[in-house]
Amino acid sequence: MDTDWQLRSADGVQYFEYSPHPKLILAFCTRRGGVSHDPYESLNTSFAVGDDSRNVEENLARVRRALRLLTIQTVKQTHSDTVLPIAGGPVLTEMLTGDACITDQAGMGLGLKVADCLPVYLYAEDSGCIGIAHCGWRGTAAKLAEKTARELSRHFSVQLSNLRFALGPCICPNCYEVGDDVRAEFEKSFPVPDKFFSPVAGTAAVRHSPVAEYRLDIRAANRWLLMELGLLETRSIALCTFEDDRLCYSARRDKTTGRNLAVIALR
Numbered sequence: 001m002d003t004d005w006q007l008r009s010a011d012g013v014q015y016f017e018y019s020p021h022p023k024l025i026l027a028f029c030t031r032r033g034g035v036s037h038d039p040y041e042s043l044n045t046s047f048a049v050g051d052d053s054r055n056v057e058e059n060l061a062r063v064r065r066a067l068r069l070l071t072i073q074t075v076k077q078t079h080s081d082t083v084l085p086i087a088g089g090p091v092l093t094e095m096l097t098g099d100a101c102i103t104d105q106a107g108m109g110l111g112l113k114v115a116d117c118l119p120v121y122l123y124a125e126d127s128g129c130i131g132i133a134h135c136g137w138r139g140t141a142a143k144l145a146e147k148t149a150r151e152l153s154r155h156f157s158v159q160l161s162n163l164r165f166a167l168g169p170c171i172c173p174n175c176y177e178v179g180d181d182v183r184a185e186f187e188k189s190f191p192v193p194d195k196f197f198s199p200v201a202g203t204a205a206v207r208h209s210p211v212a213e214y215r216l217d218i219r220a221a222n223r224w225l226l227m228e229l230g231l232l233e234t235r236s237i238a239l240c241t242f243e244d245d246r247l248c249y250s251a252r253r254d255k256t257t258g259r260n261l262a263v264i265a266l267r
């Protein structure tokens with residue numbers, strides 16, 4: 001079976017879905033189909049951005065219905081490198097702190113709230129286990145995607161070569177300008193950070209910030225990490241969150257705004 005990401009709609013909720021296996025669903029909810037008002041319009045899934053919590057609850061309920069999942073576990077995200085194994089029943093979002101989740105439990109969706117950061121979807125080839133990792137520049141520099149893959153391998157006794165990955169929408173290098181501080185963090189953990197940084201000066205594209213030195217490609221950095229580890233990439237989605245304000249929230253673009261929900265689940 002070789003499908004691609006499809007834009008779907010269920011009860012007004014618009015989401016991208018990729019289903020590499022009948023038991024497996026990878027989804028990225030757009031900002032369309034929720035009840036939140038400007039500047040969170042409308043399918044905001046984060047309680048931490050100033051939106052009315054009743055609207056967020058309703059939005060999350062709509063996402064569960066659209067994806068036909070009883071549970072989507074989300075956690076308090078702090079740009080850390082903490083990987084959380086999820087088992088048993090769902091717990092309140094704010095009870096768990098971490099930036100990646102793994103599980104082998106069917107019906108337990110794993111959700112990640114993003115606005116420019118890259119959601120990395122991970123799963124075993126035989127759909128025995130899944131994971132999702134929140135990779136902005138901090139998570140990428142901390143090699144969170146690699147750590148999540150290793151935790152999946154260890155926890156569920158699956159070889160790294162039997163794990164697959166797909167990358168969700170995120171801010172693209174043309175829109176993502178960073179300073180020397182970010183590059184310095186990458187130099188600590190990546191042997192060849194030059195692969196992912198290009199100088200802002202001398203490029204034809206519009207410059208967004210006067211203090212930025214580089215354009216950073218977080219998608220390429222995470223792809224490189226996981227391929228070095230022996231994982232196979234299946235289908236990624238090359239949508240830029242900064243550029244697509246119809247479908248995506250972007251923290252860089254809008255400052256105060258909502259969060260899209262990235263979901264992986266076993267049926």
Ligand SMILES: [Zn+2]
Pocket residue numbers: 171172173174175240241242243
């Ligand atoms: Zn872009």
